[in-house]
Each structure stands twice: as structure tokens, then as C-alpha cells.
Amino acid sequence: MTFDYDLFVIGAGSGGVRAARVSAAHGARVAIAEEHKVGGTCVIRGCVPKKLLVYGAHFAEDLADARRFGWDVPKCDFHWPTLRDNVLNEVDRLEGLYSENLERHAVEIIRQRATVKGANSIALADGRTVTAKTILIASGATPVVPDFPGAEHGITSNEAFHLEALPKRVVIAGAGYIANEFAGIFHEFGAKVTLVNRSDVILRGYDETIRDRLLTISMMKGIEFRFHASFERVTRNDDGSLHIEMSNCDPVDADLLMFAIGRKPNTEGLGLETAGVELDDKGAIVVDSDNRSTCPSIYAVGDVTNRVQLTPVAIREGQAFADSVFGDKPTKVDYENIPSAVFSHPPLAGVGMTEGQARNRLGTVKIYTADFRPMKNVLAGRNERALYKMIVDGQTDEVVGIHMIGPDAPEILQAAAIAVKARLRKEQFDEVVALHPTMAEELVLMK
Structure with a gap:
């Protein structure tokens, strides 16, 4: 059978881009579909813009400390729109570089949603159907939004980079790395920050002594924690602020509610059932050590597999896939001793x-x-x-x-x-x- 492509990649994030580029370098005819921006979560709405916000937030302490080192630093005001727009401009620049890199390797970029339509067929949003010998799912993950009355008033980390104004009072749901990072960012920008968590453990999976030290320092800085609390209802006050009701603690009024309670694989509506691709109980694609799903022609890498949700891991998986399938160089990713970091304060x-x-x-x-x-x-x-x-x-x-x-x-x-x-x-x-x-x-x- 003749196919339109040797490889069709769904999702132009870190894993998908690496897999597409390297597969094309190995001689494969490759197309990659992306319904948002090329670069994925890390580049567009994750690691990169967040780290730039972290850098911006650090200046709050650095400017204050500079006075002790002899610098005559006047009172400084922070202008959120300046940082926000500069960060978004950098994101646009990086998206352009990612796109240019793919095009330079003769990878066709299809800027629309693509879904699976059988073991070797892909349906595009414009109504076309194309075929590929091999399909790679690299659609990533998306923030989880809880279900309770008024949850629609909250945002996720995706929207945090586009805020029109800096909130003065922020409530963050969750206690993982995203929650603690944004808690530090908003706090350094002058907001009153409250973290709400269903348990009394922050940063589950990290060393207990280290995470306890972060909790102590965060509380010393003025960040508040509400443990063993669950959201019950959120309503909007007459002045536009939010009234947040929780179990086991008093209500809180805030200007911003942000959900950072985890991320779920982006598999909903992808049509994977048409090819017999198995999903686990969290909606992640089940793959073997070669990144192959239960459908022999369909593979998956990155957050959509819910193995290790880290950008460098997705890149390694994309590289291993390309080398194994198109480079005649069987490669497996070693998941032992993967370093990780939390860019808290x-x-x-x-x-x-x-x-x-x-x-x-x-x-x-x-x-x-x-x-x-x-x-x-x-x-x-x-x-x-x-x-x-x-x-x-x-x-x-x-x-x-x-x-x-x-x-x-x-x-x-x-x-x-x-x-x-x-x-x-x-x-x-x-x-x-x-x-x-x-x-x-x-x-x-x-x-």
C-alpha cells in the first residue's frame, strides 16, 4: 500500500518536533499537525515563559538586597504589562525558530487539528483525510480543572501568562511544582498568595526534608497555606472579586483563582478507539519500552503517555522513536536517575x-x-x-x-x-x- 507520508505526527511540542525532525533527517517523508502554536506546552505556555516570569520575580528580592551591598536603589515600581508582553514576544520568536527548523528539514507543518481515523489514516479539520505508514501521538497534556459550582471563574497556568492586570490577592489550588512556582512568582510581584491543598503534603515525590524547608521559607515570606481543604463553591462579588468557600477553613476573597492540581493526557476526541489504541485509567496512551501502542502502526511519546512529564524526557523519547523506527538504530530511554527542579523562591x-x-x-x-x-x-x-x-x-x-x-x-x-x-x-x-x-x-x- 502507498501512503501519503512515512510518518504523521500529531502534536508539535518538544517530543513531536524532535521525532519529526530526526525522522526526516533519516530520510522519512514527515508531516506534523499542530492546532495551536508550534513548540507545545514547554515553549508556548509552560517551562520557558514561566522561567522568564521567575527571573522577573527575582528582581524584587535582588533590588532590596542590593542596598545592603552599597547600591543606592530608589523605590521601584513593577509594571506587569511590560514583562508580560516581553515574555509573549519571546514565545513568538521561539515558535518561529521551531517552525523554521522543521521546514529546514523538509517537515510539512499542518496548522490544524488532526485526529486518528484508523491504523493508518488521519482526519484533518479542513475535511481532508491523509494516510501514513506510521503515526506518532505527541499531543501532550492539559491542566485539570475540578468540577464544583463556580469553577468556571478560575484559570489555569495556560491563562496566567495573558493576564490583563496583576491580581492583588491570589488563591492557588494545589501544592505541586506548578502551584509552588506560581505562588513564588505572584508573591514576589506583591500579591497576597494562599495555597489550598486537599492534604498537608506539598511537592509529593520530592525529598521530605527539602520540601519541608520550602514550606517553612514560604510561610516566613508570607505565603499562606490551607491544608485539608476542598473547594465547595466560588461566586463573584459585586466588585468583581471572587468569594471562595472551602471545607475545613474560612472563606477567602481573592482577585484570582488558579487551578494547579495536575495535568491530564490530551487524548480526548483524538479518535484513538478507531485504531484499537489502549488507554489507561487516566486517559494516557499505554506504550511499551519502544513507545509503541497496542496498535502496531501507532506510537506515542511525551506527556500523553503519562510516564514522566518532563520536557527533556519527551525529547529523549522522540529521539529514541526516530532512531529506532527510521534510523536503523534501536534505542530505549533510560528513566533511572532523572533530575528535576522546582523553580520556587x-x-x-x-x-x-x-x-x-x-x-x-x-x-x-x-x-x-x-x-x-x-x-x-x-x-x-x-x-x-x-x-x-x-x-x-x-x-x-x-x-x-x-x-x-x-x-x-x-x-x-x-x-x-x-x-x-x-x-x-x-x-x-x-x-x-x-x-x-x-x-x-x-x-x-x-x-
């Missing part, structure tokens, strides 16, 4: 096992910590302590986890993750001469 990062995981799996472990005030914080008069933590296998001396919170923690952790991935021992860390004076030197000084 201050940021935290980790790789490998947490203390709890290590004790459950290994039994005998050794814990090394460094709890200190960064030099800059000392002179700035900022009573905010960094915490580094190393988890070591008590039998082999192998470093099985490193977790940290403090200034530039993600930048430092990236290098440390190489050591954990390489299965280095604590002794080898100790043999490295400290780079003084730095925060990173604590990694080789922990006792």
Missing part, C-alpha cells in the same frame, strides 16, 4: 532516591547534609538557609540521591546528577577539592 532540585525511598529499598543508608546561610544572604540580612542533602548506600558507599534547596540549586544539581548517574561513591566526592567560596562546594564537604 528559593528553587529546589533533586536526582535519584529520596531518603524515604532509599530506606525502603536499601535498608542501610547514610545521610549527609549541609545546612547553611548562603554568603549573599548573610550580607543581605536575609534569614534564609540553604539545605543540601546526600543519600548514600550504607553497604556500597554509592551516592544514590542528591537533593537541595537554595539559590541556583537547579544549576548546581545538573552537574551533581552526572555523578549520581555514573554511580560515584561518597569517597570520590570527598576527594574533590572544594571550589571556594561557592555554595556548590558544600557538595564535597558534607560529613
Whole structure:
């Protein structure tokens, strides 16, 4: 049978773009469909614009600290539309680069919604049907919006980058990385922030000591937390603000309600049932270690599989798919010791096992910590302590986890993750001469 394409990709996010570009470089005839903007969640409405907001928010503390370092900093006002528009302009620039890169590799970009119509057929929004020998689903995930009266008054992280004005009072539902990151952003911009969570645990999955330190620092900064609370009703006041009623705590009035309670795979309405593609109980596409679904001609990578919802992982999966299917180079992604970070204020990062995981799996472990005030914080008069933590296998001396919170923690952790991935021992860390004076030197000084 003759097909219109060797590969048709649905979704031009990080995983889909990498898979399309590399497959085309291997000689495949490739098309990629995107109903929004090329670049996906990370570039358009996720990691990139959010990190730019984080940079902007940091200036609030940096400008205040500068006075302690001798700088005559006058009272500074923050202008949200300036940052918002500059960030959105950067997003547009990056979308152009992504599109140019695909076109340079002869990938056809179809800027409309595409759905599956059988094992080798794709239906386009304009009414056309095209065929492909192989279909790759890389449609990503979307924020979850809870179902309760008045939920329509809330927004998600998708809309946060387009706000007309900066809210003075913000309520954020959730306590994961997105919730804590935006809590820090809005707080530094001067808003009163309240996080509402159904349990009393923030950042589930991260090391307990590190997340407890973030909770302590956040509360010291003035961010409020309402634990064991569920939303019951949201109504709009006469002045346009929101009246938010919750279980187990008093009502709160706010100018903005933001939902950050998780993300669900984008599989609804994709027509996957027409090809016998199996979904799990969360709507994610079930795939094997080669990214193949239960339909032999259909593969999936990235957040739509709900394996590890991280951009670099989606890119690795897209690369592995392209090399395996079109490059005659069978490749599998290694999901062990994937580093991750939360760009909160201050940021935290980790790789490998947490203390709890290590004790459950290994039994005998050794814990090394460094709890200190960064030099800059000392002179700035900022009573905010960094915490580094190393988890070591008590039998082999192998470093099985490193977790940290403090200034530039993600930048430092990236290098440390190489050591954990390489299965280095604590002794080898100790043999490295400290780079003084730095925060990173604590990694080789922990006792």
C-alpha cells in the first residue's frame, strides 16, 4: 500500500518536533499537525515563559538586597504589562525558530487539528483525510480543572501568562511544582498568595526534608497555606472579586483563582478507539519500552503517555522513536536517575532516591547534609538557609540521591546528577577539592 507520508505526527511540542525532525533527517517523508502554536506546552505556555516570569520575580528580592551591598536603589515600581508582553514576544520568536527548523528539514507543518481515523489514516479539520505508514501521538497534556459550582471563574497556568492586570490577592489550588512556582512568582510581584491543598503534603515525590524547608521559607515570606481543604463553591462579588468557600477553613476573597492540581493526557476526541489504541485509567496512551501502542502502526511519546512529564524526557523519547523506527538504530530511554527542579523562591532540585525511598529499598543508608546561610544572604540580612542533602548506600558507599534547596540549586544539581548517574561513591566526592567560596562546594564537604 502507498501512503501519503512515512510518518504523521500529531502534536508539535518538544517530543513531536524532535521525532519529526530526526525522522526526516533519516530520510522519512514527515508531516506534523499542530492546532495551536508550534513548540507545545514547554515553549508556548509552560517551562520557558514561566522561567522568564521567575527571573522577573527575582528582581524584587535582588533590588532590596542590593542596598545592603552599597547600591543606592530608589523605590521601584513593577509594571506587569511590560514583562508580560516581553515574555509573549519571546514565545513568538521561539515558535518561529521551531517552525523554521522543521521546514529546514523538509517537515510539512499542518496548522490544524488532526485526529486518528484508523491504523493508518488521519482526519484533518479542513475535511481532508491523509494516510501514513506510521503515526506518532505527541499531543501532550492539559491542566485539570475540578468540577464544583463556580469553577468556571478560575484559570489555569495556560491563562496566567495573558493576564490583563496583576491580581492583588491570589488563591492557588494545589501544592505541586506548578502551584509552588506560581505562588513564588505572584508573591514576589506583591500579591497576597494562599495555597489550598486537599492534604498537608506539598511537592509529593520530592525529598521530605527539602520540601519541608520550602514550606517553612514560604510561610516566613508570607505565603499562606490551607491544608485539608476542598473547594465547595466560588461566586463573584459585586466588585468583581471572587468569594471562595472551602471545607475545613474560612472563606477567602481573592482577585484570582488558579487551578494547579495536575495535568491530564490530551487524548480526548483524538479518535484513538478507531485504531484499537489502549488507554489507561487516566486517559494516557499505554506504550511499551519502544513507545509503541497496542496498535502496531501507532506510537506515542511525551506527556500523553503519562510516564514522566518532563520536557527533556519527551525529547529523549522522540529521539529514541526516530532512531529506532527510521534510523536503523534501536534505542530505549533510560528513566533511572532523572533530575528535576522546582523553580520556587528559593528553587529546589533533586536526582535519584529520596531518603524515604532509599530506606525502603536499601535498608542501610547514610545521610549527609549541609545546612547553611548562603554568603549573599548573610550580607543581605536575609534569614534564609540553604539545605543540601546526600543519600548514600550504607553497604556500597554509592551516592544514590542528591537533593537541595537554595539559590541556583537547579544549576548546581545538573552537574551533581552526572555523578549520581555514573554511580560515584561518597569517597570520590570527598576527594574533590572544594571550589571556594561557592555554595556548590558544600557538595564535597558534607560529613
